[in-house]
Amino acid sequence: MxxxxxxxxxxxxxxxxxxxxxxxxxxxxxxxxxxxxxxxxxxxxxxxxxxxxxxxxxxxxxxxxxxxxxxxxxxxxxxxxxxxxxxxxxxxxxxxxxxxxxxxxxxxxxxxxxxxxxxxxxxxxxxxxxxxxxxxxxxxxHPTQSLLDLYTARQHLDELDGKHIAIIGDIKHSRVARSNALGFSAMGARVTLVAPPTLLPSTLDGWPVEATHDLDAVLEELDICYLLRMQLERQGQAVVPSLREYHNEYGLTSARADRLPNDALIMHPGPMNRGVEIAGEVADRPAAVITEQVANxxxxxxxxxxxxxxxxxxxxxxxxxxx
Amino acid sequence: MSADIAITNGTIVDAGGIRRADLRIENGVVVEVGEKLDGDTVIDADGLVVSPGFVDLHTHLREPGDEEAETIQTGSRSAALGGFTACVAMPNTNPAMDSVAVVQQVLDAASDALCEIVPSAAMTIGRAGEQLAPMAELVRAGVRVFTDDGTGLQNDRLMRTALDYARGLDHLTDGFQVVLAQHCEVESLAAGGVMHEGEWSSVLGVPAQPAEAEELMVMRDIALARLTGGRVHFQHVSTRGSVSMIREAKAAGLAITAEATTHHFTLDHSACRTYDPAFKVHPPLRTQDDVAAIKAGLLDGTIDAIATDHAPHTRQAKERPFLTAPPGMLGLETAFAVANTELGADIEHLVRLLSVNPARIAGIDDRHGGTIEPGRPANLTVLDLDDEWTVTGAAMASRSTNTPYEGRTVRGSVRHTFWNGDQVVDMGEATR
Known part of the structure; x- marks a missing residue:
């Protein structure tokens, strides 16, 4: 090579x-x-x-x-x-x-x-x-975002083969999601998209992924919990009823973060909306490698x-x- | 005595069917159809088809307003080269054709055209969907087709009003029922989508609109045609759902007609995968399943006509990103060849779809379409069904080059076109 x-x-x-x-x-x-x-x-x-x-x-x-x-x-x-x-x-x-x-x-x-x-x-x-x-x-x-995410994840997990990543949030409007779905699956990881149907493309034909609307069902098996930035202006556009409801259903709350496996990574492409897709306290936990992503x-x-x-x-x- | 022209040894295909006959043209009119005719000029059409000139129900000529993309002169030359002797000019010019003054401006500009320019007019002032255009006045000026093409009329009640009002104009048209032609697209559902919503838009990350954005308006207008008895023409039908609703509505006896473009029965949304704005068009290119349904609809008569939706755009406009480039494709110079190559229809049916039916829909069948017989204006085209050629945008007469068929080899060419007896195309070349 x-x-x-x-x-x-x-x-x-x-x-x-x-x-x-x-x-x-x-x-x-x-x-x-x-x-x-x-x-x-x-x-x-x-x-x-x-x-x-x-x-x-x-x-x-x-x-x-x-x-x-x-x-x-x-x-x-x-x-x-x-x-x-x-x-x-x-x-x-x-x-x-x-x-x-x-x-x-x-x-x-x-x-x-x-x-x-x-x-x-x-x-x-x-x-x-x-x-x-x-x-x-x-x-x-946004391929360089995906590459830095892959690099950061590999630093902590050594090997991405067989690892499970959930990408959570506004998949439909996200270049980060489209890049990482391809990047992580190319490296042998299992990719699950988590979002309400309004934030997913109407079809996922051609995407090497699984998808669910139930974050709680996958939390305990994740190696990487990847949160996307929620565009605040999507609220009320018949996409999500309110940011509060979004946070409750799809946000990484403290309670949800507690249920992640001990060595699971929390990632985010930035800039974060603390209190929306991720609880403020969770973003500061050691498992959150968000500033490392930026450095890498x-x-x-x-x-x-x-x-x-x-x-x-x-x-x-x-x-x-x-x- | 003026010189006459004989077209000999050809096969005549028209509303009356197919037959071998010569014909003779004098003073712009067909004066004789028969055997062994002679004239001052003789055109040997041995092995060729002689058909009534084609009629395009859907042409964007861009004049007035965007003459850098097309003018009536260049667009009509493009039409003549494509075998068309009449084009229904869409009213989404700048200013819009929503008044007699602008319609008259278009007719004046058409004085040196190479085919008949049949102005349509906007249904609403400025095509804004808020206030009806002066329909009676426009009908008195000769308009028979109304459309806000480029957008659909969103307001249900205003569409109902337009259909009701149009029913009361028969006395101005010798009984011809004025046509409301609809670009079916529900804007709130289309939501700015610039391609078909499906697996390609999902992967490409391009804002998209579902087939249902078209189908909901087809459904509404069928309901309103039923309610009012008004006459609706569906423009550029592009989905399987639309075709089946139209088929059903026609079977129920409603006064509905429909057209489909060549691109909607030959190209699908996978063409957008390179983000080439040449493939951006409204309604968008759909799925292979839709392509098959459009073909079937054209073959079984559900869709009455092939229209071009000829939509010239300058090179610089089409060199913007897919998201912001204007939608539209050239069509006049490729329609016959593409249909002849891809539709799987015999020539009699092709002539119905390209000439006989659209002439009737536009209310110009006294002089276009129909049968080639003595006394009819000599609006004719002479076709070679077997000639193969390669599409090249730069070689077209249109001012623009945005063909989606660049580099494609097609079969069938236009040898000669006569408009009111004037030979505007000779051996595949425009005469002026």
């Missing part, structure tokens, strides 16, 4: 977890480990992407993901270029293609795209020679940027390059 396989397989982009098989994911997670070590140095910087330029194309507000990618790029010594577009540009009728071609004309190696419309990063990838990394597209995918995000994104934009050296050379 060499680090070039991801590139050699063809795709130079990371658009969806569906682009990655188990070997690809393991390769990324293994490389993440090396990069995590870089982050602990007094000068957390390696020259691995020196001379490479990465553009940020964020059509949707994002603080966390954006900062995480920027930190990752800096630690790899890449140059970055910010093409921040308010969501209003889309409404002004600007052609996405024109924007992409403008950026591409400046000479870039990678574009990190976040967009409110599912599929936009895929379109971008058709209009540029640069590598395109999806930093979240509508309800569709930087290392995972370093690995992804390096694999997609790097020099094409094999794994041994890469270890040397970052040494």
């Amino acid at each position: 060499t680090a070039t396989t991801l590139r050699q397989r063809g795709p130079k982009h990371l658009l969806s977890m569906a682009d990655l098989d188990r070997d690809d994911i393991e390769q990324i997670l293994n490389l993440t480990e090396s990069f995590a070590e870089v982050g602990e140095r007094s000068i957390p910087r390696v020259p691995a992407l020196r001379g490479k330029t990465i553009a940020w194309l964020f059509y949707e507000d994002s603080t966390r993901t954006r900062l995480s990618f920027e930190t990752a790029a800096k630690r790899l010594s890449a140059d970055t270029m910010n093409f921040s577009v308010g969501s209003s540009s889309v409404n002004k009728g600007e052609s996405l293609r024109d924007t992409v071609e403008t950026i591409a004309a400046m000479g870039i190696d990678g574009i990190v795209v976040r967009h409110g419309a599912a599929g936009a990063p895929r379109q971008v990838s058709e209009w540029t020679d640069a590598s395109v990394i999806n930093a979240g597209d509508g309800w569709h995918q 995000g930087v290392s995972v994104r370093m690995a992804v940027l390096f694999l997609l934009l790097g020099s094409g050296l094999d794994v041994v050379d890469e270890q040397r390059a970052i040494a």
Whole structure:
């Protein structure tokens, strides 16, 4: 297994977890480990992407993901270029293609795209020679979130094969759920979605998952309890009657958290609504690895940027390059 | 004495059936149908089919308002190349065709068109679904089809009122019953969905609308047609449920007609998997099961007509993300070939679906559709059923290129089109 396989397989982009098989994911997670070590140095910087330029194309507000990618790029010594577009540009009728071609004309190696419309990063990838990394597209995918979740889970559980993860909450409108359903099942885990029918897609054909409306029925067998952020504005949209009822039925209350197995992890992609999908006290328990997820995000994104934009050296050379 | 044209050795297919005959055109009119005819110009149609020109019940010509996407001139050239001699122009222009003034503007702009432009008019002012357009005035100006196409009329009571009111306009139309054509989509249920709700929207994470958003309005309008005795035409029917309700309503004797587009019987929602906005259309591409039901409905007569829903959009508009790109596909230049290739209907039935029935529905069967016989205006198309060609958006006469059939090989081409005896297409090329 060499680090070039991801590139050699063809795709130079990371658009969806569906682009990655188990070997690809393991390769990324293994490389993440090396990069995590870089982050602990007094000068957390390696020259691995020196001379490479990465553009940020964020059509949707994002603080966390954006900062995480920027930190990752800096630690790899890449140059970055910010093409921040308010969501209003889309409404002004600007052609996405024109924007992409403008950026591409400046000479870039990678574009990190976040967009409110599912599929936009895929379109971008058709209009540029640069590598395109999806930093979240509508309800569709957020692959680096899934990779950092997989990395965090693997750190604590060693092996994901046969483990049971419940993803709880607004599945229908969640790119995190779509990414993790694919990511965790690719790694051999059993994935159960837990939500009221109004927060599930009308069909789960094509999803490698099980689904239930009864959180209490699965709690005691979970290795990972993964809570999604509840969009507060969904309340009253005939999706859930009230946030209070949602918390009572689908929230990880203290009582429910007590019923989780001792070594089960509590995860959340952030930002949390304490008191809605997770009780405030539960978010601070040792089992909750939510801030670790954020920390690991930087290392995972370093690995992804390096694999997609790097020099094409094999794994041994890469270890040397970052040494 | 003006020059005459003879079309010889062809097979005539029209409302009267199928027969071998020559015909002769003079002064824009068919003057003779028979054997061994001659003329100043002779077109040898040996091995070809001569049919009444096609009639599209559903054309977006974009003029006035979005002339960068299409004009009446370019759209009508596209139509002529597709074998159409009449297009019912949809009123969702800017401004909307909700007044005699705008309808007249369209007719004026159609003076150099390559086929007849038959304006429809909006049912409600500004297509806003709140106040009826001046229907009597519009009928006096020649309008026979009313529609808020692009959206359905959401308000149940206003739809009932429109149907009731339209019943009282017969005296202005020589008894022709004015048609209310509905784009069936219940907005509160469709909820901004931009593709069909099913396994593909679920995986792709695209906001979607269920088939029921269409079917609920079909159901309502059947009920209102029953209540009022008004005449409803269902536009671009796309689901199995709609087809079966329409079949039942027709069997019960209601004054209902329906059309389906070529894309709804040839493409399904899996086409959206690459997020290519070329496949974004309203109503959305449905399932294979729906595709089969639309075909069956066209073959058994439940659906009366093939319409194009020709909806040009500029390249830049279709290069927006799937979510925000405008819905719609080109259709005029591919409709016949795609139907001939994929529907499995014989040519007599295809001529019914593309010409005879839609001409009757639009109230223009005095000059389109029907039978090719002396005295009829020479609105004709000459077809090669076996010619294979590859669809290329960039090669089309339309100002836009948004065909969903790019690169597809289809069978059947339009050789010649005559509009009022004027040869607007010659050997597959527009003459002007």
